[in-house]
Structure formats: structure tokens, C-alpha cells
Amino acid sequence: MDKNTITGFVLITIVVVAFSWFSRPSEAELRQRQEQDSIAAVMREQAEKDIEERLAAATPETPAPADSASIFFARREGQEQEIVLENNVVKVVLSTLGGTVESVELKGYDSRYGGNVTLLTRKDAQMSFALEGKQENIITSDYYFRPEAQTDSSVTMMLDQPGKYIAIAYTLHADTYMMNIHITTGGLSGFFSPSTKTMTVNWIDRIVQQEKGYDFENRFSSLTYKKTDKGTKHLKETSNDEKQLDMPLDWIAFKNQFFSAVLIAPDNFTDAHLTSIQETEKKSGFLKTYEAEAKTAFDPSGSQPTRLQMYLGPNDFHKLKAHNKLTMTDKHLELEELVDLGWPLFRWINRWFIIYLFDWLTAFGLPMGIVLALLTIIVKTLVYPTTKKSFMSSAKMRVLKPQIDALNKKYPKQEDAMKKQQEMMQIYSQYGVSPMGGCLPMLIQTPIWIALFNFVPNAIELRGQSFLWANDLSAYDDVIRWGKDLWLIGDHLSLFCILFSATNLVNTWISMRQQQNQLTGDQAQQMKMMQYMMYFMPLMFFFVFNNYSSGLCYYYFLSGLLNIIMMWYLRKTTDDRKLLAKLEAYREQHKNDPKKTSGMAARLEALQKQAQMMEEQRRKQK
Numbered sequence: 001m002d003k004n005t006i007t008g009f010v011l012i013t014i015v016v017v018a019f020s021w022f023s024r025p026s027e028a029e030l031r032q033r034q035e036q037d038s039i040a041a042v043m044r045e046q047a048e049k050d051i052e053e054r055l056a057a058a059t060p061e062t063p064a065p066a067d068s069a070s071i072f073f074a075r076r077e078g079q080e081q082e083i084v085l086e087n088n089v090v091k092v093v094l095s096t097l098g099g100t101v102e103s104v105e106l107k108g109y110d111s112r113y114g115g116n117v118t119l120l121t122r123k124d125a126q127m128s129f130a131l132e133g134k135q136e137n138i139i140t141s142d143y144y145f146r147p148e149a150q151t152d153s154s155v156t157m158m159l160d161q162p163g164k165y166i167a168i169a170y171t172l173h174a175d176t177y178m179m180n181i182h183i184t185t186g187g188l189s190g191f192f193s194p195s196t197k198t199m200t201v202n203w204i205d206r207i208v209q210q211e212k213g214y215d216f217e218n219r220f221s222s223l224t225y226k227k228t229d230k231g232t233k234h235l236k237e238t239s240n241d242e243k244q245l246d247m248p249l250d251w252i253a254f255k256n257q258f259f260s261a262v263l264i265a266p267d268n269f270t271d272a273h274l275t276s277i278q279e280t281e282k283k284s285g286f287l288k289t290y291e292a293e294a295k296t297a298f299d300p301s302g303s304q305p306t307r308l309q310m311y312l313g314p315n316d317f318h319k320l321k322a323h324n325k326l327t328m329t330d331k332h333l334e335l336e337e338l339v340d341l342g343w344p345l346f347r348w349i350n351r352w353f354i355i356y357l358f359d360w361l362t363a364f365g366l367p368m369g370i371v372l373a374l375l376t377i378i379v380k381t382l383v384y385p386t387t388k389k390s391f392m393s394s395a396k397m398r399v400l401k402p403q404i405d406a407l408n409k410k411y412p413k414q415e416d417a418m419k420k421q422q423e424m425m426q427i428y429s430q431y432g433v434s435p436m437g438g439c440l441p442m443l444i445q446t447p448i449w450i451a452l453f454n455f456v457p458n459a460i461e462l463r464g465q466s467f468l469w470a471n472d473l474s475a476y477d478d479v480i481r482w483g484k485d486l487w488l489i490g491d492h493l494s495l496f497c498i499l500f501s502a503t504n505l506v507n508t509w510i511s512m513r514q515q516q517n518q519l520t521g522d523q524a525q526q527m528k529m530m531q532y533m534m535y536f537m538p539l540m541f542f543f544v545f546n547n548y549s550s551g552l553c554y555y556y557f558l559s560g561l562l563n564i565i566m567m568w569y570l571r572k573t574t575d576d577r578k579l580l581a582k583l584e585a586y587r588e589q590h591k592n593d594p595k596k597t598s599g600m601a602a603r604l605e606a607l608q609k610q611a612q613m614m615e616e617q618r619r620k621q622k
Contacts, residue, residue: 070136071191072159072166078144083155085172085179090312092172092179099145099157099168100127104312106177106259110464117210119261119312120254124286125205127263129183131166131298132200133191138166163187169305177313178326183298183306192300198270199298199306203263205254207287211463212475214282215490215547220257220457223276223290224338226250228268232337235276245272250331253338254290255315258460258474260338262311266328269294282485315339316460317355342454349451362461369467372456372551376558379452383445384566391570396433399580403427431583432590449559456552469495473551488543496553497545503560505538510567 070076082102083094095102104119111117128141145157145168153172158165164187171180183199211217222234223241228248234255235241248268254261272294279286298306307328313319320335327333341350357378361371380387404424411420428434456462462473470477478492485491512534545553 071133071138071164072143072161074161075143075145075159080144081147083147083150083157085153085155085170087153087172088175090172090177092170092312094155094157094170095122096145096147096157098126098128098141098143099159100129100140101310101312104261106313109259109314112210112212117259118208119259120205121208124208125203127201127203129168130200130202131185131192132196134193140166140168164191173326176323176326177311177319178323179310179312180328181308181310183308185300185302187302189301194300196300197298198295200293200295201263201269201308203252203254203292204290205261206289207254207256209285209287210256210259212472213547213549214287216457216475216549217257218278218287220340221287222255223274223292224253224255224260225272225274226334226337228331232334235274238278240277242275243273245274249294250333251335252292252294253311254292255338256287257458258315258463259313260311260315262335262338263292264309264311264327264333265294265296266307266309266331267297269296271295311335314460315458318359339458340454341458342451345447346451346454349447350455354451354455358455358459358461367467368462368465368473368551369470369554372467372473372555373558376555376562379448380559380562380566383448386444387563387566388570391567392574393434395574395576395579396431396583397428399576399583400427400431400433430587430591432586433583452555453552456555457549459551462549462551467554470550470554473554474549476547477550477553490547492546494546494548494550494553496550496557497542497548500545500553500557500560501538501542503557503564504541505535507560507563507567508534508538510564 078096080095080097083096085092085094089107091105091107092101093103093105094100101120102122105115106117106119109117126141128139130140131138140159143159145159148156148158148167150156153174154170156167156169158167160166165185166188167182167184167186169180169182169184171182173179207221209217219237222237224232224234225245226232226249228250230247235243248270249265249272250268251262251264252269252272252274253263272292275289275291277289277291279288296306296308297304309326309328311320311323313323315338317336317339320338324333324335341347354375358371358375361374362368366374404427407420407424407427411417411423457474459474465473467473469479476492476494477496479495480493482491545556
């Protein structure tokens with residue numbers, strides 16, 4: 001480490017210490033912060049109480065008392081029963097209290113709590129329909145319904161008295177996760193105002209943590225909605241959020257990382273009010289609480305039913321896409337948008353390349369760890385030409401380094417920097433070398449790298465799949481675990497994350513070494529300063545990815561390892577003397593060609609002429 005580098009570090013240390021000293025809080029500020037912390041603690045407790053009160057209000061043990069003159073008064077008392085609808089993939093339990101879904105069990109998906117994955121449990125979720133009358137409102141959760149015309153996959157929940165009724169008919173499609181809901185009324189046309197055209201749907205659910213890693217699952221769980229004739233949006237994943245929407249919606253989804261309960265309105269939702277509230281305690285077993293209140297079409301005459309549908313199943317791209325065909329209208333639901341494949345460019349790569357490649361590999365029945373390995377090898381093989389082109393561009397600049405060193409000796413003064421830069425570009429042009437030739441190929445690879453960052457964590461096929469020491473490729477592989485969270489690192493160490501960070505460190509060293517072989521003079525000194533920051537990045541990756549899925553870290557580890565092998569192979573098979581001879585032959589072959597100034601060289605030449613003109617003007621003034 002030279003004198004300038006040491007001086008730079010000393011100055012940085014002085015600045016950091018000085019900033020810390022002058023920015024430290026005063027006694028008054030410390031007292032204010034303590035007061036704010038106390039207020040925040042009270043607010044957290046109040047938020048927890050609010051959630052409990054909302055759930056309690058939404059899931060009454062018995063209906064609220066009412067005037068005996070109230071319509072359907074006699075049905076405010078009764079005995080709650082469970083009605084089961086079932087097919088080969090899902091089991092839906094309805095309750096006669098409220099006449100709505102009480103719980104959902106997904107067959108074939110193991111829960112971390114034992115048994116099958118369960119959604120919308122009675123304790124944590126409630127849905128009700130509100131009908132506004134002239135004198136009173138009917139809220140279905142206040143009444144006991146009577147099951148009628150029940151089969152294995154259908155039932156009609158009746159709220160009735162002589163001459164009047166509200167019927168909620170449920171039909172579960174065979175071997176799918178889709179359930180149709182029709183709500184009709186009879187004998188109640190005089191009960192409603194002529195202007196009544198809508199009914200209100202109220203839905204609340206305290207989302208259960210289904211996966212091992214709280215932070216990772218929470219990051220991919222969100223209250224999602226689709227705008228009619230437009231794309232999907234969602235509330236914030238990692239903080240409280242609330243939206244009042246004035247545009248029509250096709251559906252509202254209470255989404256976990258791998259499972260969703262989606263309420264679909266063929267005739268649209270309007271005036272939707274959506275809320276997402278984060279859990280304050282990570283180890284509570286819950287992620288957040290979703291609330292949705294929205295209106296949908298209602299015919300008070302009873303001639304037309306209110307139509308709804310529910311998708312109750314996994315966030316599987318192909319299954320979601322297939323369920324689009326089960327909609328009651330011609331609208332394209334785009335349920336597959338529940339699988340987060342990234343921003344448009346990365347989503348396009350995942351949608352039309354990665355998914356097809358992944359499906360082709362999984363069709364062989366291989367373990368998912370092998371599938372990810374083959375996926376990595378295929379992707380690295382496809383981008384190998386760009387990797388080689390980037391390496392060869394660096395190698396060409398490396399063998400021309402002696403000529404660049406000669407330029408540094410020829411123009412040692414700072415005021416000659418423009419001339420030196422211009423002649424350097426001329427040398428590169430004579431030998432057919434582009435200084436930017438190594439950047440573009442790497443930029444082509446970056447979108448694929450980022451696309452897989454979105455694909456792997458959302459691939460439900462990896463859920464529960466073990467490989468080597470990782471018992472679940474969709475969650476972190478905690479080879480070492482301790483009792484409580486530590487700052488930045490959490491409560492475990494992920495071995496695949498450590499391996500990924502190690503290969504990233506080696507690749508950084510290789511990259512820095514290549515760049516140092518190309519640079520001279522001041523640029524080389526600046527690179528020495530830069531390399532300390534570059535070596536710091538793998539350490540940061542470790543803290544970021546320690547909570548990420550082991551499948552993603554495994555993919556990045558293999559990708560980094562293959563990159564090391566490719567760099568070793570390219571360096572081993574590249575003869576600098578032969579490469580230089582090839583460049584010399586190129587120069588001889590093109591030495592009589594008309595000289596063309598490249599875009600960068602032309603700009604440098606223009607800047608040099610401008611600097612010379614300014615210098616001449618300055619001399620004349622003197």
C-alpha cells in the first residue's frame with residue numbers, strides 16, 4: 001500500500017470520526033428519542049389490539065342481538081355446522097354461521113405445522129356480504145344459514161323465512177381450485193331501495209406463515225389486485241399500506257409466497273378499500289393481516305344473481321394460467337401474474353425462456369438440485385460466446401499494455417492528458433480493439449442473472465425439495481442455528497450462501513486482476529483504491545442472501561463456480577504472443593485503409609481542439 005493510499009484512508013477515517021462527533025445527538029435529542037421509542041411501543045401494542053378487535057368483530061361467536069321486528073330475526077340463533085365440499089385437489093369447509101368459507105385445505109402440499117397446507121381458517125379469517133335495505137342492513141355473518149341440495153362438490157346455503165330468502169350457492173369445479181358463488185334473493189324487492197345496485201363484500205384474513213423463513217416469505221407475500229383491462233398491482237410487502245381505489249377491479253388476492261386465496265368478480269369490484277398490516281412480532285406464526293372491502297353488482301329484484309368466484313390454491317404458473325379458462329366471462333383474468341417473475345424485461349425472459357427450459361428439465365423426473373445444476377450449465381453455455389468475447393477484449397488490451405505504458409512516459413504531464421488519450425484511442429483503432437468491447441457482452445448476461453433472481457424464489461416446484469444438506473430448496477439451509485437474531489445476520493448460517501459469497505469473491509479477484517493488467521499510471525492507482533470496495537461486495541452479498549432460498553444461493557454458487565472454470569480455461573488457452581502477432585497482422589493489413597475516427601476518439605479530438613483554442617485565447621489575453 002503506497003503513501004497516497006494510506007493518506008486517503010487516514011483522511012476518510014478523520015471525516016467519518018468528525019461526522020460522527022458533530023452529528024451525535026444532544027441530551028435533549030436523546031430524551032426526545034426515548035419518548036418517541038415509548039410512543040412507538042404503545043403504537044405497536046395498539047396495532048396488535050386493533051388486529052385482534054377486527055378479527056373478533058369479523059368472526060362473532062354468536063350473531064349480534066337485534067330487534068325482533070328485524071327481517072330474518074329468527075335465524076339469528078341456531079347451531080353452527082360445517083359443510084364440506086371436496087374434490088381431488090382441495091377441501092373447502094363452509095360454516096352455516098354466515099354461510100361463507102370457513103377454511104381451505106390444499107391436498108398434496110405439506111404444511112410446516114403437519115398435514116396439508118390450510119388457508120382461511122375460521123380463527124383467522126372471515127368473509128361476509130352486506131346488503132343495504134330501506135330500514136336496515138343485512139350482514140350475512142349475523143345469521144345462521146340452512147344447507148340445501150348438498151352434494152360432494154356443491155351446496156346452497158339458505159337464509160329464509162316464509163316468502164323471503166337469500167341463497168348463496170357454491171359449486172366446486174372438478175379437479176380444480178376454482179369455486180363458483182351465486183348469490184340470489186327472493187321476495188325482497190320491497191326491502192331494498194330502487195336505487196340499490198350493489199352489495200358490499202367484506203373480507204379479512206390474518207395470513208399464516210407457511211414457510212420456514214419469515215423475512216423471505218413476507219417479501220413475496222402481498223395483497224394483490226388486478227385492474228379491469230389493465231395489469232396487476234399490490235400493496236407494499238414489508239410495511240403497512242392502505243389504498244382506496246376508484247377504478248374497477250377483476251379480482252383481489254390474499255397472497256402468500258406460494259399460495260393464494262383469490263376473490264374474483266366477473267361483473268367487477270368497485271370502490272375497493274384495501275389494507276395490509278404487518279405483524280409486529282416475527283415469531284407469532286403470522287405475516288400480516290389483509291382487509292378488503294369492495295362493492296359488486298347486485299339485482300334487488302332477484303332475477304339476476306350476483307356472481308363471484310374463488311381460486312383457492314398454489315401460485316403455480318401453469319395451474320394459474322389454466323384456471324383463467326374457468327372464468328364466468330370472456331375477460332382474461334391473468335391469474336398467472338400472481339407469480340412474481342420480475343419487471344417487464346426480466347418477466348419476458350422468465351416467461352418465454354426460463355420457464356420452458358425448467359419445465360423441460362423437470363419432465364425427466366430428476367431431483368430439483370440436479371435440475372438447477374443443469375439449468376445453470378445450459379444458461380452458462382448459452383452465454384459463453386459473450387463471456388469469451390469479453391475475455392478476449394480484455395486480453396487484447398493486456399497485450400497492448402506496453403504501448404500504452406510508452407504513452408504514459410511520452411506524456412507525463414497532466415496538461416497533456418487529452419493528447420495521450422487521443423493517441424491511445426488511435427492505437428486501439430489501429431489494432432482493431434474496442435475499449436468497451438468487454439462491457440457490452442457482460443451487460444447482455446446481466447438480465448438473465450436478474451431474471452433468475454425472480455424465478456427461483458417463486459418456483460413452487462422447489463418447495464419442500466431437499467438436496468445435499470438443504471432440506472427445502474425454497475428456504476434457507478440453516479446448517480448452523482442459534483437461539484436469537486443477531487444484527488444483519490439473523491439466527492442462522494446458510495452454507496450455500498457462504499459458498500456463493502466465496503465464489504463471488506474469487507470472481508471479483510479475477511475481474512480486478514484483469515483490469516489491473518490493462519491499466520497504467522494514475523488509472524492503476526485509482527483501481528487499487530477501487531478494489532477494496534469491490535472485495536467488500538461479496539461480504540455484503542452474504543448478509544443480504546443469508547435469509548434467501550437455498551435454491552437461489554445454490555444457483556448463484558454454481559454460476560460463479562462455472563465462471564471461474566471458464567476464466568481459467570480461457571486464460572489457459574490464450575497465448576499472449578500469438579494474440580499480439582494476430583493484432584500486428586491486423587494493423588499491417590489495414591494500415592493503408594482510410595483513417596476513420598471512432599465516436600469516442602472523435603469526441604476526444606474535439607475536446608482537445610477546444611482546449612487548445614482556450615489556451616491560445618488565454619495567452620493572447622496575457
